[in-house]
Amino acid sequence: MHKNLLTYINQHIASPLTSEEEALIVATFQPKKLRKKQYFLQEGDVCKYAGFIVKGAMRQYSVDEKGTEHIVHLFIENYWANDRESSTMLTPSKYNIDAWEDTELLIITRAEMLDLMDKIPALVQMIRSMDERNAIANQRRLSSTISNTAEKRYEEFAAHHPQFIQRFPQHLIASFLGITKETLSRIRKQTLK
Secondary structure, rough: OHHHHHHHHHHHOOOOOOOOHHHHHHHEEEEEOOOOOOOEOOOOOOOEEEEEEEEEEEEEEEEEEOOOEEEEEEEEEEEEEEEEEHHHOOOOOEEEEEEEEEEEEEEEEEHHHHHHHHOOHHHHHHHHHHEEEEHHHHHHHHHHHHOOHHHHHHHHHHHHHHHHHHHHHHHHHHHHHOOOOOHHHHHHHHHHO
């Protein structure tokens, strides 16, 4: 189960982990299984863990006063699931994170990750790389949301995340894009023509 995580880390650092560093990582990250629709984090709770997804799919979302879900993130294998604001600030989360499919994760607390980063400096490099890619993705998404038509947003999403189209239903993708499922259905029909 830890092989995927070790491969991921090695892909985001300059030189490979030593066997001692790998052993420390394996000892620290704990396996966790979630059934479909089981919560990893519930709104109002403080996010205690970050989870590296080994197998499965998850979503992060808020629910408004009308009961409508608003998808903030979609996660699949080799993605990290957590509420960074809640775990960093130790504040109640505004979000739910749950398993969309049966999911296997490797979880770690913030304190454990900070300790690992002290012991394995290469992890700082990995975190920096993750933060840079996340900032770029968030900037692109924000720019697309405020500047592009629904058709263009879907086109970009399908180009950058074709695997999500296969894994998540239309209504979740529509919510992630900030459009209605009816609009997404119309766009997809036009795309097929």
